[in-house]
Amino acid sequence: NAGVTQTPKFQVLKTGQSMTLQCAQDMNHNSMYWYRQDPGMGLRLIYYSASEGTTDKGEVPNGYNVSRLNKREFSLRLESAAPSQTSVYFCASRPGLAGPPYEQYFGPGTRLTVT
Amino acid sequence: QQQVKQSPQSLIVQKGGISIINCAYENTAFDYFPWYQQFPGKGPALLIAIRPDVSEKKEGRFTISFNKSAKQFSLHIMDSQPGDSATYFCAAISGAGSYQLTFGKGTKLSVIP
Numbered sequence: 001n002a003g004v005t006q007t008p009k010f011q012v013l014k015t016g017q018s019m020t021l022q023c024a025q026d027m028n029h030n031s032m033y034w035y036r037q038d039p040g041m042g043l044r045l046i047y048y049s050a051s052e053g054t055t056d057k058g059e060v061p062n063g064y065n066v067s068r069l070n071k072r073e074f075s076l077r078l079e080s081a082a083p084s085q086t087s088v089y090f091c092a093s094r095p096g097l098a099g100p101p102y103e104q105y106f107g108p109g110t111r112l113t114v115t
Numbered sequence: 116q117q118q119v120k121q122s123p124q125s126l127i128v129q130k131g132g133i134s135i136i137n138c139a140y141e142n143t144a145f146d147y148f149p150w151y152q153q154f155p156g157k158g159p160a161l162l163i164a165i166r167p168d169v170s171e172k173k174e175g176r177f178t179i180s181f182n183k184s185a186k187q188f189s190l191h192i193m194d195s196q197p198g199d200s201a202t203y204f205c206a207a208i209s210g211a212g213s214y215q216l217t218f219g220k221g222t223k224l225s226v227i228p
Binding site: 004031040041042043044045048050056058090092094100101102103104105106107108109 | 159213219
């Protein structure tokens with residue numbers, strides 16, 4: 001099993017450009033998450049999907065949109081990138097209500113720079 | 116409002132020493148307190164977790180101590196090794212119906228030979 005995979009690994013955008021970060025998991029998990037990690041700020045939740053067909057805002061949703069394409073895939077879209085969105089983005093998944101609520105599996109991250 | 120406060124921000128420990136990272140929380144509705152470990156260039160990975168009805172949990176060289184009355188919990192790494200050098204995040208979450216982990220800001224641990 002590959003676990004949680006993210007593409008691309010690195011990306012450089014100009015201000016105002018748009019892009020979609022892709023995430024997929026092969027563990028048959030119900031819940032998926034998008035976080036951003038900035039120096040000294042820890043991990044902040046952008047959006048999450050508790051189950052296929054649902055999405056909810058997290059702590060820092062402004063400037064982002066998400067799509068839960070199916071049970072495996074959860075994408076994050078930046079419609080008009082801004083320098084403040086320069087960050088490392090992590091996707092994560094969680095088995096579901098049957099497992100521990102604190103157990104999330106993280107992907108390797110996408111490092112995004114907006115100039 | 117930061118609901119989980121973590122300290123120190125960085126920590127340098129000699130090989131063989133004890134590393135201690137502390138966290139404090141405000142929300143008494145939290146039910147679980149996990150710790151995540153992140154190596155450079157990788158995503159975080161679950162290390163160990165505790166419930167508030169337990170005062171201590173040990174897994175190998177890693178121990179969580181929990182003080183419910185003080186609303187504090189800590190991670191102790193015994194016999195610290197250079198391979199333990201990583202960033203450690205404490206976190207908290209409410210019961211099984213909750214989906215959002217609240218993370219501390221992280222502690223960068225460096226274990227020097």
